[in-house]
Amino acid sequence: MSAGIGLIATADFVMNLLVQAPELNPADTVWVLVSTALVLLMTPALGFFYGGLVRSKNVLNTMMMSVASIAIVGLTWSLLGYSLAFSPGSDFIGSLDHALLRGVGTETGRWGAFPHVLYMAYQGTFAIIAAALISGAVVERMRFGAYLAFIALWSLVVYAPVAHWVWGNGWIAQLGAIDFAGGTVVHITAGLAAVVSAIVVGRRGDYGRHAVLPHNVPYVLLGAALLWFGWFGFNGGSALAANATAAVAVVNTLLAPAASVLIWLFLDLRRTGKATAVGVATAAVVGLVAVTPAAGFIAPLHAIVLGGIAAVPSYFALQIRSRTRLDDSLDVFAAHGVGGIVGALLTGVFASTAWGSPHAGLIGGNAALLLRQTIALLAAGAYSALATYVLLKLINLVLPLRRTGDQERQGLDVIQHGEEAYSHGDGALLVMEDRRKRGRAAGGES
Amino acid sequence: MKLIVAIIRPDKLSDVLEALFRAEVRGLTVSRVQGHGGELEPVQTYRGTTVKMELQEKVRLEIGVSEPFVQPTVQAILRSAATGSVGDGKIFVLSVDSVYRIRTGEANEAAVTPLPNPEAIEVAD
16 A cells, blocks of 8 residues: 555545534534434324324323334334435435444534434434324224334335435435425325325224214323424424524424414314314424424524414315315324425425525525425325335235224223223222232242 | 113214114213123233223113103114123113103103204214
């Protein structure tokens, strides 16, 4: 090896350090650490939001569908998904360079001035909630095992590639479409997967015949409130630094949903004469979804406009859906699909270079961004819908997708988990044989 | 006059109410009760505690009817509450000495004959 090549190699190494590996910044590290915890909280929060909306005989199963995503997708993401999304690869998918967390250590890098392993975990919390969102379309009837298999595969086959397209320097990033915190990657993919899942799994046995009312509206409000709280980490943390962009994103995350809630209340009042609590909770989520792609790219005043506008299509999508035979039980498409699409388009309208966007939007005289946003959302939505259909059909060959008849009527809490949410314990007999057996096995006295 | 007491599965309540409505039986009392009808006891586990649920959630309907309504009511419940599995419940038909409508003081047959309700809301099929 000649000295010349050695010198070039050294220069390359130094360049890498300068360009790709900034010195670790404690403030950035703290903010992403906190944001990781905030986004993780959104998944059990979603469990409360969804759990309150179903009947009491299905609340545990519904909450389990969210919480289990932390275990299932948390692991698929760490072991494989992160590599497929974020290691350098083709325009369509990453490589296996970081599979099994290879080369994911404490180094800083192109993601920011904080450890690589933290970036992996932060992105993992997004994959977890994206998969959990879909459960709202199949609650009260899908088999738990088939659901777990589905979200494991979906996180690898749908979420990871789309994250690569948008955030991993894939084709959508190169096209120049923008998505600040996952309007397209998380909400449009989940929204379209929800519609397809509702169709493939099929509607509930009594859907459209009996009214199905939320069994605990306070849970719905609690869930929505905790989702909003966590969303400050979802959007604010997506700046990947403790900087001005994070501040803009957090402020927009406050203002846009506030406007959505206000408009929703007016729509509710006009239609029924009553402002509803479930409506407020739904509106907050719709506003949060819509501002997600725009959070760090638009002016706060425009975030208010965006949130207000976004309430309208979701409100009517929800009204229309409930009159159809499509049992997207908790309206995942109306909230996340429609909200995500409106947010992605309005990002193309309001994006402002003065507020942190890499491209100006329509109001900055750049109509091209709106077109690129449209291409991105159509591609992500279509891919998610198609891949979801194929995955569910494949799983159905091995594991039946749903409970029917008596089992569905009795409720999935008892059938699927052998537990009741609101058991008072009357008439419960201790099963003694079981206890003695375990006592012997543990070597203790029974 | 009879008092019809029916014990049914909670998840069949909507079906039963719909059937009673179609049979034009109005005026009933519903309570959430617990009982045991000989069905298998489901096993539940909470951490280290494994239990057999001896008592099941049931719903009790109480319906006071005049003679011509006894059979339509019983048939409506039989049709709508059955699943074919053990634990579907029972219907008891009891004789009643007298019935009074509190609002008007009407007695017996008149007290269990529903008035036409001009504000009745139509339900979807």
